[in-house]
Amino acid sequence: MTHPLSRRSALLGTAAVTGLALWDAPAEAVSRAAADTAAFDAARERWVSLLAGASYDAAYLEKTQAVEGSANAVLRKLAFAPGRPSLWPDLPLDDPRTGNFNRSYNRMRTLALGWATPGTALHGDPRVAETAVRALDFLYEHAYHEKLDRRGSNWYWWEIGVPRALTDTCALLYDGLPKDHLARWLRPLRRWCPDPERRISHPGVVETGANRAGKAMAVAMRGLLTHDARLVRRASRAVADLLRTTRGPGDGFYRDGSFIQHDVYPYTGSYGVDYLESVAKLIAMLAASPWEIRDIDDVYAIVDRSFVPFVFDGLMMDCVRGRQITVQGHRDHHSGHKTVEAMLTLLDAAPRRYAERWRPLIKGWLTRNQAVPYQAYAPLAGIAKAKALLEDPSVPAGPRTTGTYVFADMDRVVHRRPTWAFAIAMSSERIGAAEAMNLENLRGWYTGDGMTYLYSEDLTHWNDDLWPTIDPYRLPGTTVDTRRRADLRHGKRRLPPTPWAGGVALDGEYGVAAMKLVAGGSSLRAKKAWFLLDDAVIALGAGITASDGRRVETVVENRNTHDGHPPLTRGDGWLHLSGVAGYALLDGEGVKVIRERRTGRWHDIDQGATTGGDRTPVTRHYTTVVIDHGRDPRKARYAYAVLPGASVAQTAAYRGRTAVLANSGTVQAVSRDDLVAAVFWRPGSVETALGPLTADGPCTLLARRDGRRVRLAVADPSRTAREVRITLPWPVTSLERHDRGVRRTRKAIEVEVAGSRGHARTAVLRA
Incomplete structure (x- = not known):
């Protein structure tokens, strides 16, 4: 068994190898190689600090104990039994369709987190590192290597689940690992996760959304661990592409804040959160490096449009969590807390206009939600950022979003x-x-x-x-x-x-x-x-x-x-x-x-x-x-x-208090004070206290009178009309402000809705 290396000896070893390779190279080349090595190590260490925290603080004792307890539970049950293809009795590795190999790597990540977290009894323990090396060797031999067949098991485990857990594990244990073993363990990723944009198990599928972001994380980490700048650049480019909005149909973020995954399902609070978490950490990890992800303003706008409306005091609304609502270990507060963590990570580089809005917003969420507090589920790095925010007297606790x-x-x-x-x-x-x-x-x-x-x-x-x-x-x-x-x-x-x-x-x-x-x-x-x-x-x-x-x-x-x-x-x-x-x-x-x-x-x-x-x-x-x-x-x-x-x-x-004006298959409408709201399923008319409201096509509309002004919003959710002609209960003399496609005629307002994809057209009218 190769004895685990300390961080200092690992760096000295790397430097020695680099020195031998470049003995006859010009001084400029030697300097550049050393700078590249430092950049790889700095980015990797930033990633580890996001996972395990940068230092131990007694204020985080409870969380540290939880990390230690989980790691000890993994270690206590781990057993190398001759003739049995498993590390844990409850996770036999003979059939990949069970997903036990994926679970095994997740347990290795838990063990590595305990080893890398300052303040745990396992922190830096060479015996734990030796055990982890044996376990990773075993998993390479029996569960996940480049010559295996999926045998009908879930592609996700092979191309995202294990690569993410494995690269995290290797990064956390890096200072205690023999580097020749490291290269061997990462070799399967060349087959199963070589490119963030490709799905190996289903040729022709181009990865989108959370799947691409998850693969980008694994590819970037493999590049940092093996000092392969091409891989890191590939991951950086893949993330930059993700920040663009789409007009659809299909996966991605839309300009109205929608997020679709699997072609037709709203998934902001599940796949979308995974996407945001990966992108935020990649941005932080590669900041100030040769592979820094630039032009990231779009990610801040995405947070405002797509995530903030669905977070209620740190809880992610279940209406956008898809099938994850039934997963026992992933409830609304887990998704909400991952959103908070991503926003806290992004705050480090956020432009002032976002930072000044987000800090009170997040502080309000954390302050109000004591039923399922963020600190109970967040990683140590997130707890440190949250603690700093909560203790900052210059930041007020913001109100709920309305x-x-x-x-x-x-x-x-x-x-x-x-x-x-x-x-x-x-x-x-x-x-x-x-x-x-x-x-x-x-x-x-x-x-x-x-x-x-x-x-x-x-x-x-x-x-x-x-x-x-x-x-x-x-x-x-x-x-x-x-x-x-x-x-x-x-x-x-x-x-x-x-x-x-x-x-x-x-x-x-x-x-x-x-x-x-x-x-x-x-x-x-x-x-x-x-x-x-x-x-x-x-x-x-x-x-x-x-x-x-x-x-x-x-x-x-x-x-x-x-x-x-x-x-x-x-x-x-x-x-x-x-x-x-x-x-x-x-x-x-x-x-x-x-x-x-x-x-x-x-x-x-x-x-x-x-x-x-x-x-x-x-x-x-x-x-x-x-x-x-x-x-x-x-x-x-x-x-x-x-x-x-x-x-x-x-x-x-x-x-x-509210009058129901109509409730039929033609029109449904209500009014309150100076507000009229209606759904026209087809051309129709409804009587209000001030006169008829009519529409000659399908639409939803709201009209509110305030003195001599009328505010109007119209949309066609059916996406079948070209133009809708609306007669309001109030006489309209002019258009004060209006979106493209809104016109006034002598007796009506005409709203062009063709091509609007169900989005609103608004106007301010003079009555």
Whole structure:
């Protein structure tokens, strides 16, 4: 066994070899080679500091102990048993389809992190390094080398999972590794991960988004570990390409902030977070090096457009986490904390205009969320940055983000007020309803069928074992029939055969969202709309029709109330759930309230080879509010208001506060004071208190009068119209400001929507 090298001896050895090779070289060449070696080492050490922290501080004792405990657990169970192809009894390596080889490298990374983290008992221990060398030799021989066959196992493990874990492990253990072994262990990456832009297992596939970013990390680290500048440059170029937005269709970031992965799925909070984390660390790692990633302003803009709207006090909204919602070890706070970590990393080089906005924003998130604090899950480097920010008296704790955000390119709408947020997940012929892959998200049938996500002061609602315990047939906001369903199949896509999904926002304060529901495997059809106001969300449904002999329901609410049932107050046409919201019924509907204890297992919804949940039953209490449309409804409808944080008195007094002007298959519309909001499914007219509002084509619109000014926002979520002609209830004398394609005629406003891809056209009019 080669004795582990100290960092000093490793550097001296490298210098000696370099000196022999360049003995007769000119002094300038020798100097350049030494500078290159220093650059490789400096970048690698920056990466290690991002993983393990730069120094030990007693303030991080708890986190250090956690790192040490995890590493000791790996070390304690590791056993070199002759004749058994595994390092750990629970991870046999005979069949790559189990993913155990990927898990084994993840455990090696955990061990290496304990060895490299200052303050742990394992830190720098030569015996631990010797054990790691033996283990990595064993894994090279039995689990991952350049001549192996995948045998039908997941390509991701071979091309991203293991390369990332292996290069991290080698970087963390670098000062204790014999360098001839290092080159051998990294050799398989030449076959399995040679280029960030190529997928070896599926020739012809060009890597995008998080997959390209993950591969870029592995390629860059291999280049730094082997002193191969070509690899580092290749990774740097691949990341620079990722920062460009796309017009679609397909993967990538869009100008409206949408992020798509796997062609048709919104994944900002999963693959998007992985992308952001990799890019932020690559930027930090290669800063001030010969391979520095330049022109990175786009990444800061991407954070503002794509990530900030979906983070609520450090939690990443589940409506953009795709199938990851069912992965037990990756909940909303994990994705949120990775976003915080990436932003803290980017702050080191962020332009002033971003830094001055982000610091209070992040401090507000960290200060308010004590239920699932960032410090409990962040790496030591992230904790150090967060601690510095929290202790900086010059930075105030910023308020929550407010505004209304329409992500037309991924059928998502988010409405944020000072004390709550409301998100809507829709689907269409462009955006898939739900992804199931690798036996994950087995019961996510309705997560993209108009499911609504209410975020309140209860920051544990979505992450407290909700997904294995909630009734998957009764997700809030959805209209469903009551048939039993089989688990979703791997890779099965459902793109509802309708273009109708999207919405419009006005001044970042108000919004409208709408989707035509075409249920999968059912005759159920409905037109669903949401009107997003300052204190309420008005939900309207019309044309609810089915003919399969089953009952149809609309789910007003399905709330996880954890270990008990909070007070529920009911009145004439309203009900109030303490600590959550009030609910006002606006169309005389009767509702059914179900209060139950529900038990489930994470394994029931995720049986993935490397992500599968455990089989331990968990129980939570739920309050479910349902409108029963009966068996085979014909043009049924509903109208209700969700009043987040409202008191009992406010709930009881709400009816009449907002007028429902229309709720039909032609138009759905509401008004409040000087605001009118409507969904025109086809040409139609609706009467307001001041006169008719008409549109000669499909659109969503908001109009608000303020004195002599009228603010107007129009979009065509159907993407079928060329131009929409709108007559407002107020006479319009002129256009004060307007987007391209908005014109005034004698009696109407004409809005050109062709080519807008569902995005808004706005104008300020003089009335």
